[in-house]
Amino acid sequence: MRKEELLRQIYAVWREGDEFSLSVAIIELIQKFPSVRHMPMTRFQQLARENSLTKDPYLSQRVVQYLCGADSPVLNIGAELIEEDDEVYQLKADELRLAVNHKLHPLTGEIDETLADRIFVYFYPSEFIKDILAKDAEK
């Protein structure tokens, strides 16, 4: 898929909505910084402000839900558990689900009521978008 085609696909879902504008801004950010590995949600909220897309406080959440999905899989989600000793553990998808639904600690297997306060969520570019942007750079 080419970048133009991807943008048309995203536009078909959101039309003139701010979701389309923020999706484009995120793709352009990835194009500008192709090696970016950690994008927290707050970075997308900052992008929304920079692009004057500030009417809706949950715009970034809707865009992330879409861009992490199967239609235009631009982003992957990552989650890291940081304990008091600053040891960082990357959660796998199943572990993330169990942490959300059952507060299950990925290393001890025990219920941990404060677990969600020590896991940090971030996003990073998918291989799908990297391939598209690499093709775009060749033009």
Added chain:
Amino acid sequence: MSERQTLGEFHAAMASVPGGARFIERISASSFEQFISLLHEDINDIVREMEANPDHHQNSDEDGLTYFVEALLKQRSYRASKGARSGGSIDLTVTGRLEGFSWIAEAKIFTSIAAVREGFLQLHTRYRCADIEKAKVGMLVYIKREHPRRLMDEWRGELKKMDLIDLSFLPCPTRPQTAFLTIHSPTHSDIATETRHVSVSLYHKPLDKSGRRAKKYKGR
């Protein structure tokens, strides 16, 4: 780059957008059963949204209504397409980000029992699931007429007359009043296939004074 967000903060914020409360479950679904269960919940939400605003859908035909469902599924992290080919041009095909999970559905406006019956026959004799071992499919029945439950009961009665092999009925656990499940073994596979029949009630004819006067409701 910027300040970090905890899983607790992230999950709470996601719960504020349609479908967001199930976002993490959806993108981490690792079994077909998880995928289908979440998809059914998401379709329930979309149906509720349509039923809450029936006036928005009065001028939409079958394709228009299905495009609406398709767009909302895409917004909720699915790939959804109308007209994908697998044995025929399927009304709605939905997949997740993980390879191998897919669900197909036939969508019909309830103009007559015969029309719904045709849709069911297309679904089970023309279209094919991507994997017959994962045989769960759907019927979306858009009802723009009065008495949707009565019409769905008629449809249930019609299914009993259709000589479907090993047919059984089950209540829908998440929409017991407005949906039901059937299981039967289509002749092309001989594998027990679950169909979820979901009614989408879109009848809208306000009887208050302004409704009675409005041109758009005349003749309905």
